Amino acid sequence: MGGVGRVTDRRSVLRISIEDPTAPAAGPVATAVRRPDTLAAEEPLEIRVGSLGAIRTPLAVTMRTPGDDLDLALGFLFTEGLIGAAEDVVTAQLCAGTDEPNTYNVVDVTLGPDVPPPDTDPARNFYTTSSCGVCGKASIDAVRTKSRFDVSTDAVTVDAAALAAMPGRLRTAQRTFERTGGLHAAGLFSAAGELVCVREDVGRHNAVDKVVGWALREGRLPLICHVLLVSGRASFELAQKASMAGAPVLAAVSAPSTLAVDLADEAGLTLVGFLRGATMNVYARADRVVV
Secondary structure (H helix, E strand, O other): OOOOOOOOOEEEEEEEEOOHHHHHOOOOEEEEEEEEEEEOOOOEEEEEEEEEOOOOEEEEEEEEOOOHHHHHHHHHHHHOOOOOOHHEEEEEEEOOOOOOOOOOOOEEEOOOOOOOOEEEEEEEEEOOOOOEEEEEEEEEEEOOOOOOOOOOOOOOOOOOHHHHHHHHHHHHHHHHHHHHOEEEEEEEEEEOOOOEEEEEOOOOHHHHHHHHHHHHHHHOOOOEEEEEEEEOOOOHHHHHHHOOOOOOEEEEEEOHHHHHHHHHHHHHOEEEEEOOOOEEEEEHHHHEOOO
16 A cells, blocks of 8 residues: 655765774774765654544644555554454545645545544644654553453464564565665564565554554454564554554564563563564563473
């Protein structure tokens, strides 16, 4: 599901190289060359939501890498508990917005007649950055969205060796990361280690929402017997999104937060952190990881 806009852009940089940084003060030789560099694009995406026949009202603005924008919008609405199935959405379309030239940084979503419209009170509107997740919810109770899926009952097991191989497979599939070094990724794997879907974005949470939105359209929710792997750390919000999508295992190449571990314990979600090389830490529901 497309997005319009560039995933990468070029900028001129001054490349400085030092031949031997450990040499004595008079010894190191530095060279400076100006050259083009490829950067990951970051642009705002506004998500507008409304009922059939009503005006779509701005609900959220997220800083993201253009691409798979409709999946991002649908995944966001699902993981925030605003829709429960693909059938809850009548239409979702990219709009030009007011930018010149048009950047298509607006998604209009029309909800079905039986779907309650979201609260668009400005005090509760969503704003997300590429470095953090949802900002602006009124309380921690509002953040702790209740999932319609009970991941604690998923009887899946994953071999530790299969888990250890997943980050390498995810990195191989990250096409844009190889050119920029600046994008996170979310990968959906089968319990056997098969990569089912991968999405990239400047924000980990956006990459996860893009995967969830894809799964929503493909009729794959809940993500029973699957592993959701994220680059970087595992935050509370990512644990919540995994739970909301019905994924029984969330793995991250870096550290989890305390709230992420607490939520995993509460939801019955297997949480794996520091998944690097041949080692990993299992913070919750370790019974699913077979050693």
